[in-house]
Amino acid sequence: MIGTDLPIVAAPMAGGPSTVALASAVTDAGGFAFLPAGYLTAAALESLLADARAAGRPFGVNLFVPQPGALPAEQYDGYRAELADEAAALGVDLPVEPQHDDDAWPAKVDLLVSEPAPFVSLTFGLPPGSDIARLQVAGSRVLATVTTPDEARAAEEAGVDGLVVQGSAAGGHSGAFDPRRPIPPTPTAEVVRAVRAVTALPVVAGGGVDGPDAVRALLDAGAAAVAVGTLLLRATEAGTTPTHRAALTDPAFAETVLTHAFTGRPARALRNGFVDRHGASAPYGYPELHHLTRDLRRAAAAAGDPHRLHLWAGTGWRAAQERPAGEIVRGLV
Ligand SMILES: Cc1cc2nc3c(=O)[nH]c(=O)nc-3n(C[C@H](O)[C@H](O)[C@H](O)COP(=O)(O)O)c2cc1C
DSSP: OOOOSSSEEEOOOTTTTOOHHHHHHHHHTTOEEEEEOTTOOHHHHHHHHHHHHHHTSOOEEEEEOOOOSOOOHHHHHHHHHHTHHHHHHHTOOOOSSOOOOOTTHHHHHHHHHHSOOSEEEEESSOOOHHHHHHHHHHTOEEEEEESSHHHHHHHHHHTOSEEEEEOTTOSEEOOOSSTTSOOOOOOHHHHHHHHHTTOOSOEEEESSOOSHHHHHHHHHTTOSEEEESGGGTTOTTOOOOHHHHHHHHOTTOOOEEEEOTTTSSOEEEEOOHHHHHHTTTOOOOTTHHHHHHHHHHHHHHHHTOTTSSOOBOOTTGGGOOSSOHHHHHHTTO
């Protein structure tokens, strides 16, 4: 589907880890890379696209689909009060007003229509089919992230060209269309088989890849290519913060869990103090919780405090190595 030498895709990792340098290194090793547009302003995406153009390699771009609904104010206020001590510990003011936004979706689609990427991948659900069609007419192939056969069917009906099948072992946010849906610990290869049973769309599969055997298992299950995120978090070219990097090798972190405590949407992270203190009480409300905790998390990263930071990591985190990304990618095949 992607026409690269190796069936390896660098997953988009918003918030810092994915850089143009990381994407370039993966491309040069024979894989394909997605750049994350999530969280960026339209101006920041414009500058990322300029950097990508300057790098002279074909990259995919990943977008967050806007979320319906808004978190009720009393739930926001309650969680804000619960986090007061966390914020005080870092000298951070938590925003008073809940912010529900569309992650600049219309402007980002416009930018990608005027400067098409070969692939645009979507996560957090499906946009109107007309937006998918606009990206396709501009020359992009559009992939939707799905986590179940039902989501795959809906994506096919919406007109996408392919799927990113994400297993629950994946690091970072789950792309589950409904963030409140319980996410069972189904092995990614099993999800791939179940999706392939309901659609012939080509599949990029990811979630929990920790080495060549996991790559082989996903290809055997019918994936055209395999996405890796966590394995690249410690890559030389990654923009992962030093606090996050250190936590990935700290034996004090013993497991990953799915939590919506940081952003209001389930994401897999190393279990830390913040997850233990707020995992059970946090409301579901993305992007309001993302905006609520953003400065707190930034301050935690800057202060070297791994217990107030979202330490996104998939189940294969112990296999992540500090090496050039090209070596990591070649080591997978
Ligand atoms: C730090 C981090 C950030 C991520 N950010 C995004 C993102 O912006 N968009 C997206 O579609 N997926 C994102 N993901 C999920 C990846 O696309 C992918 O599903 C996952 O990394 C694959 O599982 P693995 O981490 O076990 O390799 C992120 C994952 C991580 C670890």
